[in-house]
Amino acid sequence: MRAPEQCVILVGGLGTRLGALTANMPKPLLAVAGRPFLEYLLLEAARFGFKRVLLLAGYRADQVAYYLAGSDIAERLRLQIDLLVEEKPAGTGGALWQARELLDEHFYLLNGDSWFNFNWLSLMTVEGSDRAVATLGLRPLADASRYGVVETDDGAVRRFRDRPEQAGPGDVNSGVYLVSREIVAALRPQCSLERDVLPALAEAGQLRAFRASGGFIDIGVPEDFSRAQTLLPNWRERPAAFLDRDGTLNEDRHYVHRIADFHWLPGAVEAIRLLNDAGFYVFVVTNQAGVAHGFYREEDVESLHAWIQGELRNRGAHIDDFRYCAFHPEATVEAYRGEHTWRKPGPGMLRDLITHWPVDLAGSFMAGDKDIDVAAGQAAGIASLRIGPEGLLPHVRALISRKA
Known part of the structure; x- marks a missing residue:
């Protein structure tokens, strides 16, 4: 398998837990240390050698279009950035289904509201990733109670568990995926990638995983959005x-x-x-x-x-x-x-x-x-x-x- 050149980013989330911050703005466009959060993901996509980015937008897609029209980010990063707007809320899986004819044979898929500081291309080195429908980047956390937990066995994803009731360690889905276009067969016009599609693929033995320990943050709650203001610039400064x-x-x-x-x-x-x-x-x-x-x-x-x-x-x-x-x-x-x-x-x-x-x-x-x-x-x-x-x-x- 040759390394994908397409990176697909989900930028259509409502961000209800952030309250007034997302009343008129999708989460990925919220400012983090002076720039839209989405821009950090685009910077990463460019440095990992991706050539084309497809943004899947829904909520306040007009703001995403306005950002792209007024920014030179595509020119600066030498990226082709395309925008696909869902006709009505369809869930993360539904958004990907609507993009089915635009997907490369293999592509990377990112959540537009989370950051995982690791070598994305490591997903390609996972044994069996060339045959899997998707390979997930996992982040071990000392306390995974805010997230669902991913159970693996010998590199294969076996099960997705709901948020544990008590604090404790676990591997969480980082929102960085290496995906085969074969995933389209598992999608529906209205579905959730996390709740519907991935659990079914895990049960069918079609998911692989890669565990890494870099910095991870999801800006979906006010506390972590606040923490991101200092963490993201610090994580980008590296030897x-x-x-x-x-x-x-x-x-x-x-x-x-x-x-x-x-x-x-x-x-x-x-x-x-x-x-x-x-x-x-x-x-x-x-x-x-x-x-x-x-x-x-x-x-x-x-x-x-x-x-x-x-x-x-x-x-x-x-x-x-x-x-x-x-x-x-x-x-x-x-x-x-x-x-x-x-x-x-x-x-x-x-x-x-x-x-x-x-x-x-x-x-x-x-x-x-x-x-x-x-x-x-x-x-x-x-x-x-x-x-x-x-x-x-x-x-x-x-x-x-x-x-x-």
Whole structure:
């Protein structure tokens, strides 16, 4: 199974428990630390490599349309965002049924009022997820009494239990799903995904699950909506791994710019996935003097990076952002001739990423196979690692072990 490029978000809930806050506004558009809650989900969808987002709206859908019309979020995140409005309240399953002809073969489905801080692409690594109708992200809670509890056995979802009467631990549905279009056969024009569809699929043995322990919040009650104002910005600020490309992630075959010449180094993909799972941003920063010397074009660099991202996503990993420097002091192409702050050992690429992402510098590091990589990291004020024949993976394992 190839990683889905479509992300479907349910944004039609009434939000009755929030009282006056949702009198004229759907829950996903409520402001959290200065931006609509929905925007946090869109930011995550973009960084995990999704290309298309389908919003399923109902209550106050006009406000969702107004938000999209007045925002540049789609352009900024390079997302195609479409809106489907239900004709009448149909429940979460009914909303998905109405979208049945717009669904990809596999897609991700999100609740528009909850946030789970984990590697979404991990759902693809679950054994049997390619054959399941859906794979659920589960969050273990010390007190699951506010939620229904999901019972699993050897990775399979067996049963959904109603809210327990007494406080106690349990796994709860996080609202992040990897879904097959086969789910359409279980949907009806009016139905609840949580109460009708998922329990039936569990009974039929068609659901898988992945348990993760990242930050989780559902803004459906006033207390958690208030907590989200500080928790979400804090969760988005995370350490970053700045990684060199040629010689660190792939074999350095001199001016690599074609897919045929790109060969992963042993352990590189696993290292990236471990960093994703541990909550790091993962950035690639690479000098690309081959452009300056006329061996290939910037479009070739960007095409290769898009292919790299696709290969990683298929294996449950991803790069959050890429930076490259095409300049060289002795370039044969005049437009690229000269010194540039982005060219390593300069820290320009790292500083640009730090400007554009909420990076926790204290826990961040630069890793590369050359002295210029170490120098770039030091100039940016972060720890730096020189990668030798042992490769990136043992360094990442050691770092994550210390972090734990």
